[in-house]
Amino acid sequence: MSSEIIGFLCVAGMFGLIALRMPIALAMAVTGFVGFGWIIAFRPAISILENGAFETLSSYDFSPIPMFILMGVFASKARMSAELFHGAKTLFGAWRGGMALAAVTSCGVFSAISGSSLATAASMSKVALPEMKKNGYAASLATGTLAAGGTLGIMIPPSLALLLYGLMTEQSVGDMFIAGIIPGLLGLALYMVAIAITVALKPQLATPGDATNLREKLAGLKGLIPFGAIFALIIGGIYGGIFTPTEAASVGAAGALAIALFRGMTWKDFVDAIQETLIMSTMIFFMVIGAEVFGYFLQVSRISQTLIEIVTHLELSPFMVLLSILALYVVLGMVMDSIAMLLLTVPIVYPLAMQAGFDPIWFGIVTVITVELGLITPPIGMNVFVIKSVSEDVRITEIFKGVVPFVLSDVVRLALLIAFPVLALALI
Template identity: 70%
Template structure:
């Protein structure tokens, strides 16, 4: 068999293993080893099993990953999410749907520290969901706002998904972070607009929040200062060249640790944060190792190059190629973790996009937003099921109904980014 045929068979086998609940990392490594052995020989394939993990784990470029994870874990252990929600709720005091607006806003702020959609959704739902239900909010609106707000963790920098995309495609991490800033803020604004439109059309979805004075609003804004300061310091430092992304991750983790201790984090919570960071980092690096081995196989199979040539020969318009790839991401996002999906698919689809003439940095942002949409899209949006685990009393159908206005907001954001690529590229 040709390398391309072996490539397709091994990819099908990998998807079959994943469907059988085999860990994604193990499925990639196993099929990568088998495919490389069939195309080249098994002796060099065995040597790759030894060299691949070393090359992945010793790559300095991957060092920001555990540091950004540690930053998010510190924020969670120190219960920063509750302080963010309380401060944001004060800002929206007196507004109908103010608590939902506060939940989405605090999700956006927390995601700038966390970098993870699932962690953002889980942390904020513990704080905001009981408060909204107690104040008479529709479970549909409350769950939709939190599930959608959680997805901001994957796009607002510093984002682990953007970091991984940059490393896979050899783009500048700083450029990727800056490219994600405006689309992330745009997503937050569109989510707030979706809430405002819903409560305007159906006022019974939410009650007005307790009015607050301008003095209280200013104090609430000041309460968000430390968290916004960490975000601004990290992104500003990268943008102005004060430090590298790795140094930014270290500085961010240190600043978040200081804030966490100042807000009562105990030594027990500190060591628990280190332990959780180790477990999460190990899981991600296991996937990176699997992707490294699978990447060797893709290189020798020439599958990506053949697919790119096939698309060119078909004469498909560039936007048809783009929309097909985005649809694939939305569908896969329903059933697969975002980082696993990117490690699995980007090496395959990236040559297609470059061949079609799209900017790789812009495509990275569009890809992450498409993955983000999959996290809240029926039938298996992962963020929705995280919320269901946190709030089992809410019907899953109500949750999916609640996220649909936010899915439409994401469709609008994707359309704006496709129509106006400068939204992602203006700050680079």
């Protein structure tokens, strides 16, 4: 049996294990071990298991992951999300749908130091959802806004998804972060447009807020200052060549800690933050180790090379190759976490994208946006279920109904980036 056939059989078996609810990290590791042993030999496969974990965990390149997670957790423990939402709420004053605009704006700003879609959605929904319900917002609009707003955490830098993509494809993490700024802000702007159009077409979904004067609006901006300062410190330091991404992550975590301490973070909060960071980091590193073992198997199975040969034989255009890859991500995004999806698929699809002639950084941005889209796409959008866990009285169908305008806006953003790659590459 050829290595290619063994490779495809093992990949099919891996998806079977995932369907049986085996953790994705373990499924990748098992598949990599069995596949490599089947094609080469099991003694060197055992050596890969022995050395893969050590090489991954001792790599300096992966050290920003726990620091960026710690930064977001410190921000959450400092209750910065509540102040951020209330500050944003004053900016939109008496606008109909102003709280929804404030919620999605808060998600965008909070994601700048969170880096995680699920964490952004969970943190902001606890603050914004009760107030939106109390003020007469339709459940579909309130929950849909927060589910979609949480997805901004995967794009607006610093982003764990962009970090991992850069490390896996050997692209500059700093360039990936800089390239994510315009697409991230474009996503925020399009979400705000989606809310405005939805409320204009169906005014009954939202109520006007309380009018605020200029002084109150300026006072509300104070809630944005800590986020702006940390974001400017990280991105400005990377862009100016002052920090490496690893150093920027450490500086950002220290800045978030200083703000949290200033706002009265207790020793218990600090210990909880460390524990939460360790748990999240362990989960991600476990997946990275699984992906490392899986990567050795992919090399010897020649799956990527075989796919390239198939695409060449079929004479597919670069656009059709891209469309096929993006369709795969939308489908996988319905049932899989974004980080796991990237670790699992990028080693396979990245060579296809390079063979098609795409810019690697642009392809990374488009890929992450498509992964982001999968987080709110029915029937199983991860962010939708995060919001459902916070608002158990709202039917899941109502949340999916509420995310429809945002799905459409993400499709528009994706189309703009495909048509105008300069949107992702202009700042590099």
